[in-house]
Amino acid sequence: MPRKQREDLTGRKFGRLTVLSFAFRKKSAYYWNCVCECGTEKQIAVTNLIQSTKSCGCWAKEVYKRDAKLRAWKHGLEGTKEYRAWQGMKNRCNPDSNAGRSNYYGRGISVCDEWKNDFMAFYNHIGPAPSEKHSVDRIDNDRGYEPGNVRWATNKEQCRNKSDNHYIEFKGEKLTVIEWSERIGIEESAIRSRLRRGWTVEQTLTLPINANPFGRNNGRTPRCVEFNGESLPIPVWAKKLGMKDHLIRSRLKDGWPVESALTLPVGSENPLKRQKS
Numbered sequence: 001m002p003r004k005q006r007e008d009l010t011g012r013k014f015g016r017l018t019v020l021s022f023a024f025r026k027k028s029a030y031y032w033n034c035v036c037e038c039g040t041e042k043q044i045a046v047t048n049l050i051q052s053t054k055s056c057g058c059w060a061k062e063v064y065k066r067d068a069k070l071r072a073w074k075h076g077l078e079g080t081k082e083y084r085a086w087q088g089m090k091n092r093c094n095p096d097s098n099a100g101r102s103n104y105y106g107r108g109i110s111v112c113d114e115w116k117n118d119f120m121a122f123y124n125h126i127g128p129a130p131s132e133k134h135s136v137d138r139i140d141n142d143r144g145y146e147p148g149n150v151r152w153a154t155n156k157e158q159c160r161n162k163s164d165n166h167y168i169e170f171k172g173e174k175l176t177v178i179e180w181s182e183r184i185g186i187e188e189s190a191i192r193s194r195l196r197r198g199w200t201v202e203q204t205l206t207l208p209i210n211a212n213p214f215g216r217n218n219g220r221t222p223r224c225v226e227f228n229g230e231s232l233p234i235p236v237w238a239k240k241l242g243m244k245d246h247l248i249r250s251r252l253k254d255g256w257p258v259e260s261a262l263t264l265p266v267g268s269e270n271p272l273k274r275q276k277s
């Protein structure tokens with residue numbers, strides 16, 4: 001019998017275990033009563049105490065639980081769309097990669113520290129991709145990949161998010177030019193050009209191709225609005241007041257008083273509507 005088996009282990013610590021007292025002998029094995037840091041009491045053989053056992057079993061359970069997420073993605077998510085998106089995102093921001101040098105890194109776009117080395121942190125925030133066509137999109141183009149600034153978006157949605165954020169409101173719906181184009185089947189360029197030529201939103205979005213709301217004037221005589229004793233075309237008012245002309249048009253179309261339509265800041269509500277409620 002090894003000498004150690006006969007040693008008094010009372011009070012000794014082995015990992016999380018503290019030996020309380022001798023328990024019993026079973027053949028050549030000596031068992032001691034131990035208490036774990038978690039409060040569990042267990043009888044453990046001396047050889048196990050010295051060689052390997054460091055807790056009542058709680059430690060192994062914790063490690064298993066802690067690593068479960070890691071195992072899950074290593075086996076389940078590696079190679080998935082989400083994982084590739086995460087790698088691509090890091091690659092685009094890596095100064096040592098071609099993509100990073102030429103584009104994102106140079107513009108100061110980076111991946112937040114939380115996500116850089118932790119796919120699961122990124123995945124838990126953004127969630128699974130809705131389809132193969134979706135990719136990671138930054139909501140605010142001037143900010144990096146960070147919580148609150150990413151979402152899954154299709155290419156079309158991403159384009160909408162880029163420079164041209166021209167929204168048109170009509171019949172209570174606020175859509176981009178691209179979205180209206182898809183909806184009504186008129187080319188984006190035609191919509192833009194109609195608005196530029198002073199068509200109202202309603203005319204722009206409802207009249208068929210080749211229509212001409214201005215008759216012989218060929219769209220060159222925009223509607224005039226009188227305010228403060230001056231009668232000017234809407235685009236001129238817009239320029240003068242630093243407003244978007246389509247905003248003025250849509251307000252007038254919604255029955256706003258001229259003064260409110262021309263003076264209230266973006267995002268204001270129709271003052272007449274407010275009085276009613």
Ligand SMILES: [Zn+2]
Nearest residue numbers: 036038056058
């Ligand atoms: Zn324990």
